[in-house]
Amino acid sequence: MVVVDNCCHVRGAIVKVFPNTRVVLDVWHFLMRYLACVIGGSKNPVRSAVGRDIVEAILKTSADKQNPAVYWNQEEQEVHIVAAYEKWARNGGVWNAAAEKVHADQLAHVQKGCLARLRQDVHPRKPYRRLAQALERTSAILCKQT
Numbered sequence: 001m002v003v004v005d006n007c008c009h010v011r012g013a014i015v016k017v018f019p020n021t022r023v024v025l026d027v028w029h030f031l032m033r034y035l036a037c038v039i040g041g042s043k044n045p046v047r048s049a050v051g052r053d054i055v056e057a058i059l060k061t062s063a064d065k066q067n068p069a070v071y072w073n074q075e076e077q078e079v080h081i082v083a084a085y086e087k088w089a090r091n092g093g094v095w096n097a098a099a100e101k102v103h104a105d106q107l108a109h110v111q112k113g114c115l116a117r118l119r120q121d122v123h124p125r126k127p128y129r130r131l132a133q134a135l136e137r138t139s140a141i142l143c144k145q146t
């Protein structure tokens, strides 16, 4: 799996080289595109609440030191992101003129599954630890045999 900023743009090129790879969009870039549409930017008092709603539309729980992030499935993400966008559209004073198009674009990524994960994110260090353990076991067996 490859996590990128511009998933649908680079997917073709990546899949050509690594055919079995899923190319997906990372949540941070997704969030930034929405936050760029908040009127007044960081001066807007509800900006952080908007950001929280966007992230929570995609993630069931965020990653922390011990645990990887848990993602909603694609259908749930779609329902949540539409609800979050409309909630702040009703509120007024949040979305600028560009927001509607940005939302439509991001929604298309959500619908294509660019934000969903088949497998929940693996904690960054765990796979290496497991690989190291497997190598240790293998070399232990090889050493016994010789």
Ligand SMILES: [Zn+2]
Pocket (backbone or CB within 6 Å): 006, 007, 008, 025, 108, 109, 112, 114
């Ligand atoms: Zn995409």
